[in-house]
Amino acid sequence: MLARDPLPPAVFEVNRLTLEYPTAAGTVRAVDDVSFRAGEGERLALLGPSGCGKSSILKAVAGFLKPASGAIKVRGRDVKGPGPDRIVVFQEFDQLLPWKTVRQNVEFPLRMAAKLSKAEIRERTETTLKKVGLERVIDSYPHTLSGGMKQRAAIARALVTDADVLLMDEPFAALDALTRSQLQRELLELAEELGFTLLFVTHSIEEAILIGTKLHLLSPHPGRTITSLDSHEFGREDIGTARLENLTREVHDLLFSPKIRKGAPENV
Structure with a gap:
């Protein structure tokens, strides 16, 4: 690992x-003195206890x-x-404007930038929505969409600007277990298909392993680096397996070992 x-x-x-x-x-x-990096198409999950x-x-x-x-x-x-090179996808994707259609929501940052013609905006919007599988609901309003569709629309609005990094801060934290599982699957499918680079914040060890291709573990307040781990070989097909349980236990022990809780992060 x-x-x-x-x-x-x-x-x-x-x-x-x-x-x-x-x-x-x-x-x-x-x-305090935290360092990490992510390459093209990598998904870095920041993981640690509350307040880190x-x-x-x-x-x-x-x-x-x-x-x-x-x-x-x-x-x-x-x-x-x-800046437009970094786009935040908020919790529950509530940045979608309810009075605008999917098309209008995705067009919005391009219109605000005022750098493209109407025809160019329309073409880029439609191409991006097709990439995320929303071409059939392009003129629908957010309240008519499922949770997965809202997530795809929020990500499309980020991708349409050619953002380098998507930033997600515990986007599934307030959801029930079944909806959370569904949206994790939707996110992974999009990430694998489109290859975007992601910084993903969570306090769930299993979610970090499943979403991230790499993990960065932080100590309790103030947050310091414990270690970085590679999790790119794990996916949803590993749910319930011994190998996922073993890594989850390993990460838990690193996060909550007495040595770490005393403020002395270790390098692994």
């Missing part, structure tokens, strides 16, 4: 990232939080703020 070698060129990389928040009692360090800074890291990669120290790069360029 060790990291693959040689490393592919990085689509995004986080180098010695430290994040801090000002509070009434003083500055609080949320993330997973969501803060994702917000920093999105450009919404300024690092106290360290650097974040996408395609070798420093992240200075939000």
